[in-house]
Amino acid sequence: MKQEFKIIADLIEKNKRVLDVGCGDGTLIEFLKQNKEVDARGIEILKNNVQKSISKGLIVIEGDAEKELFQFPNKSFDYVILSQTLQAFVNPEIVINELLRIGKKAIVTIPNFGYWKVRLDLLIKGTMPVTKNLPDEWYNTPNIHMCTIKDFFNFCKHRNIKLDKSLAFHDKRTSAINSNNLNLKNLSAELGIFLIEK
Amino acid sequence: MNNTNNIKKIIVDKPLKLDCGKIINNFPIAYETYGSLNDKKDNAILIFHALTGDQFVSGINPITKKDGWWSYAVGPNKAIDTNKYFIICANVIGGCMGSYGPSDIDPKSNKILGTNFPVITINDMVNAQYNLLDFFKIKKLFCVTGGSMGGMQVLQFVANFPDKAKIAIPIACTASHSAQNIAFNELGRQSIMADTNWSNGNYSNEKSNPDKGLSVARMAAHITYLSKNGLQEKFGRKLQERDDLKFSFDADFQIESYLRYQGSVFVDRFDANSYLYITRAMDYFDLIKQYGGNLSKAFTNTKTKFFIISFTSDWLYPTSENKDIVIALNAIGANVGFVEIESDKGHDSFLLNVPKFLETMKNYINASYIKD
Numbered sequence: 001m002k003q004e005f006k007i008i009a010d011l012i013e014k015n016k017r018v019l020d021v022g023c024g025d026g027t028l029i030e031f032l033k034q035n036k037e038v039d040a041r042g043i044e045i046l047k048n049n050v051q052k053s054i055s056k057g058l059i060v061i062e063g064d065a066e067k068e069l070f071q072f073p074n075k076s077f078d079y080v081i082l083s084q085t086l087q088a089f090v091n092p093e094i095v096i097n098e099l100l101r102i103g104k105k106a107i108v109t110i111p112n113f114g115y116w117k118v119r120l121d122l123l124i125k126g127t128m129p130v131t132k133n134l135p136d137e138w139y140n141t142p143n144i145h146m147c148t149i150k151d152f153f154n155f156c157k158h159r160n161i162k163l164d165k166s167l168a169f170h171d172k173r174t175s176a177i178n179s180n181n182l183n184l185k186n187l188s189a190e191l192g193i194f195l196i197e198k
Numbered sequence: 199m200n201n202t203n204n205i206k207k208i209i210v211d212k213p214l215k216l217d218c219g220k221i222i223n224n225f226p227i228a229y230e231t232y233g234s235l236n237d238k239k240d241n242a243i244l245i246f247h248a249l250t251g252d253q254f255v256s257g258i259n260p261i262t263k264k265d266g267w268w269s270y271a272v273g274p275n276k277a278i279d280t281n282k283y284f285i286i287c288a289n290v291i292g293g294c295m296g297s298y299g300p301s302d303i304d305p306k307s308n309k310i311l312g313t314n315f316p317v318i319t320i321n322d323m324v325n326a327q328y329n330l331l332d333f334f335k336i337k338k339l340f341c342v343t344g345g346s347m348g349g350m351q352v353l354q355f356v357a358n359f360p361d362k363a364k365i366a367i368p369i370a371c372t373a374s375h376s377a378q379n380i381a382f383n384e385l386g387r388q389s390i391m392a393d394t395n396w397s398n399g400n401y402s403n404e405k406s407n408p409d410k411g412l413s414v415a416r417m418a419a420h421i422t423y424l425s426k427n428g429l430q431e432k433f434g435r436k437l438q439e440r441d442d443l444k445f446s447f448d449a450d451f452q453i454e455s456y457l458r459y460q461g462s463v464f465v466d467r468f469d470a471n472s473y474l475y476i477t478r479a480m481d482y483f484d485l486i487k488q489y490g491g492n493l494s495k496a497f498t499n500t501k502t503k504f505f506i507i508s509f510t511s512d513w514l515y516p517t518s519e520n521k522d523i524v525i526a527l528n529a530i531g532a533n534v535g536f537v538e539i540e541s542d543k544g545h546d547s548f549l550l551n552v553p554k555f556l557e558t559m560k561n562y563i564n565a566s567y568i569k570d
Contacts (some may be wrong), residue, residue, distance in 0.1 A: 034302055046559075051558045054505065057565025061536040072523040147328045 004191060005031050007174055008081060008107055010193050012036050019103065021065045022085040032043030033088045034138035043068065054077040066090060071100040075102045084109050087143040100198040105117055105164065114186040116146030136149060150182055156196060165195035169171070205296040206230060207363055208416045210329045212227050217319040227326055228296025229253050229288040232272065235334065243278060244327070245287040246344030246351035249476055250468055252295035253287045256280065261295065262467050270551050277560035281341065286330055290323040292475040300399070300471035311525035312399035324354045331362065338362055340567060345369035345548035346515065350483050352522065353496070357485060360500035365566045367559065369507045369548045372519040373485040373493050375408065379514065382422050383477035386415030390419035399471050412470040413461030420460050425511035425544035429453065476540045505535040505562050507555065509547040510540050
């Protein structure tokens with residue numbers, strides 16, 4: 001069980017309606033159903049993953065989140081989750097807007113490109129960073145819109161998106177991000193976890 | 199036609215008002231069952247058959263002596279497990295395997311009903327089969343499922359009876375028959391009607407059935423059930439038991455011989471008038487129009503859990519049309535899963551040995567049965 005999923009679960013109240021966008025093989029949905037008794041759905045682009053989810057009896061539809069979120073009505077979910085997928089979209093801003101349209105709240109997690117190891121990689125080696133969270137090379141990575149914790153934080157401010165919770169995750173620990181410690185957290189955290197609403 | 203004396207039947211004494219306005223009484227529904235109903239009566243699965251199917255889903259069909267039409271999916275330990283579930287399948291009204299249809303004898307004239315049989319719809323078929331729930335004293339089915347026209351019946355069933363099935367699995371179908379679907383069906387009907395033996399539907403003598411017309415209809419339809427790649431891979435330009443072209447209109451190519459064979463075996467088991475009536479029912483199927491242009495409204499009152507399946511190479515009921523059903527269900531926050539299965543076997547994929555499909559369906563059904 002990924003530590004990240006436990007942090008996401010802690011942000012969610014019991015018995016709510018949840019949509020996991022890019023739900024993979026359904027691990028998070030299953031975890032949330034068991035621990036938070038939520039009514040959880042998923043949308044996933046890879047057939048194999050959809051088949052795995054369906055086989056577990058989970059409610060998952062095959063589809064491209066970039067094009068197919070339109071089918072969900074406004075505020076039809078209490079929470080919409082996007083776990084480490086934002087950077088793979090052609091147009092992340094449209095996706096964020098869709099998450100906030102269909103969800104009362106959204107939980108977005110991002111691999112932090114501002115993490116010091118990532119910065120050092122580029123500084124010392126002069127090559128695109130390859131890390132545990134970002135294991136692909138520049139030529140085959142699905143991650144086409146990398147951002148930092150600071151980027152996402154500022155994006156929300158500029159777009160009047162309310163940051164209910166901003167968490168930095170590093171070395172199995174989470175800590176709160178605020179305007180004062182933003183630069184520090186942007187350097188020290190591997191992952192940013194945000195609970196947002198509009 | 200078929201010797202249907204040894205077929206299980208119920209006689210429905212409740213009058214049924216058809217969409218055409220006519221009321222039918224005391225009509226037979228032929229059915230078959232597999233597995234056994236448990237004490238809680240919560241393990242029943244109603245399967246709806248497609249255009250040329252019948253109630254003999256699995257095992258050996260006692261009339262044709264061939265494997266049941268869904269033998270790959272239904273049987274002990276299979277996707278629809280007869281060891282666990284009680285499976286019911288009925289012949290649709292309009293059919294020719296024992297249910298009320300155009301080959302029934304009109305007692306007044308002692309001839310077949312032929313075109314005096316009323317035009318029926320998918321809605322009529324579903325309402326007629328609903329009587330089986332009363333017969334078996336089943337309050338709520340565990341599952342309704344079927345492919346193609348069977349899938350259309352699944353959709354209609356849930357729309358008509360929103361609290362009578364726990365899960366619904368419509369496969370390779372549509373909520374509204376497209377112009378292309380209607381066009382292919384019309385081609386088949388015209389082929390039958392162009393056969394002089396058809397005689398406006400009043401054939402009844404074994405020797406004068408419109409076999410030519412019916413077999414051409416079947417040949418044309420069969421092409422629509424396969425994919426271009428599937429055909430190319432299986433037949434290509436291979437010749438039929440000859441080394442070279444014969445410069446004639448014999449079946450030089452294997453694909454020609456195959457289609458002729460498919461046509462010829464079909465006429466032994468299927469009634470031409472039934473083909474007319476059932477294709478008409480499919481063409482009239484438009485659940486979107488039935489619910490005022492909004493498919494979501496067909497399902498507003500249901501708690502039934504849907505799982506919709508389409509196939510990549512199915513161009514007759516393509517993924518996009520299956521997805522429209524998913525979209526309509528999501529629009530009202532209904533419970534819906536969806537997957538498109540990779541297969542080059544075309545529309546027929548749901549009837550064939552497509553392991554990913556069978557495995558996914560099996561796991562979904564079993565997981566849904568365990569949960570609550």
